[in-house]
Amino acid sequence: MRIWLALSLALSLALGSGACARWRYARVDGEPLVAGRTPAGAPHAVATADAARVIVTPAPDSSAPTRCLQVVRSEIVRPYTEVAEVRGRGVDYAVGLGLVAIGAAVTALTVDADLDDGELDGSDGDLVVGGGYFLGSAALVGLGWLVYSLAFLPSGDRPPDRGGEELAVRTEVVDATGCEGAGGAALPDRATRLDALDALLREGAISAEDYRSARAEITGEP
Numbered sequence: 001m002r003i004w005l006a007l008s009l010a011l012s013l014a015l016g017s018g019a020c021a022r023w024r025y026a027r028v029d030g031e032p033l034v035a036g037r038t039p040a041g042a043p044h045a046v047a048t049a050d051a052a053r054v055i056v057t058p059a060p061d062s063s064a065p066t067r068c069l070q071v072v073r074s075e076i077v078r079p080y081t082e083v084a085e086v087r088g089r090g091v092d093y094a095v096g097l098g099l100v101a102i103g104a105a106v107t108a109l110t111v112d113a114d115l116d117d118g119e120l121d122g123s124d125g126d127l128v129v130g131g132g133y134f135l136g137s138a139a140l141v142g143l144g145w146l147v148y149s150l151a152f153l154p155s156g157d158r159p160p161d162r163g164g165e166e167l168a169v170r171t172e173v174v175d176a177t178g179c180e181g182a183g184g185a186a187l188p189d190r191a192t193r194l195d196a197l198d199a200l201l202r203e204g205a206i207s208a209e210d211y212r213s214a215r216a217e218i219t220g221e222p
Contacts, residue, residue: 019088019092019095019096019145019148019149019153020088020089020091020092020095020149020153021086021087021088021089021092021149021153021154022086022087022088022153022154023084023085023086023087023154023156023158023159024084024085024086024087024088025082025083025084025085025159025162026082026083026084026085027080027081027082028080028081028082028083029078029079029080030078030079030080030081031079032076032077032078033076033077033078033079034074034075034076034077035075035076035077035167036074036075037072037073037074037075037172037174038072038073038075039070039071039072040071040072040073040171040192040196041070041071041192041193042070043068043069043070043176043177043178043179044068044069044070044179067175068175068176068177068178068179069173069174069175069176070173070174070175070176071171071172071173071192071193071196072171072172072173072174073169073170073171073172073192074169074170074171074172074174075167075168075169076167076168076169076170077165077166077167078165078166078167078168079163079164079165080163080164080165080166081161081162081163082161082162082163083161084158084159084160084161086154089149092145092146092149092150092153093146095142095145096142096143096145096146096149097142097146098142099138099139099141099142099145100138100139100142100143100146101139101142102138102139102142103135103136103137103138103139103140103141103142104136104139106132106135106136106138107132107133107136107139109132110132110133110135110136113132170199171192171195171196171198171199172196172199173196173199173200173205190218190219193218194215194218194219197211197214197215197218
């Protein structure tokens with residue numbers, strides 16, 4: 001039985017060192033900021049109810065309320081921070097406690113079998129008894145797993161936070177000034193107008209029907 005106990009102890013030390021708790025970085029995104037806007041076309045006066053006209057052919061009804069709109073390319077800066085957190089502790093608890101429960105149950109059954117001859121010595125020659133003690137050592141493995149995780153992991157001090165920024169360019173239609181006398185100004189190029197039209201649809205500024213109509217007018221396709 002001493003051999004089985006020695007093997008059990010060695011196994012618990014070996015497997016316990018495989019605990020999972022580690023420092024891992026978790027990303028926290030900040031609020032996006034507009035770093036700058038570059039006009040992609042001149043401002044246009046369009047009917048208030050027809051924002052899509054600014055990227056198709058501006059032709060407002062002089063009697064209808066109008067808005068001054070312009071297609072721009074916005075530079076969006078999104079700051080982020082990466083914060084060090086302990087990950088994997090839940091796995092260690094699940095594995096450790098699970099092994100303790102299984103090992104304890106197997107050990108209880110093995111002890112009951114070993115006491116058949118009236119002595120707890122594993123000397124009845126039944127290999128099942130010795131193997132049972134070995135399998136019951138799962139409790140020691142689980143205990144070692146928990147102790148190692150809680151006492152020694154994660155290793156080292158908490159890493160410092162780190163951060164950075166991500167830059168993206170987005171085509172938008174925004175309110176503008178300077179529409180007086182700008183009705184005949186050139187429209188943005190086709191690709192920019194299509195990008196702006198997609199942006200209007202995403203923001204809910206135009207309906208799907210108006211989107212399809214405006215896209216057909218830009219592309220010349222039905």
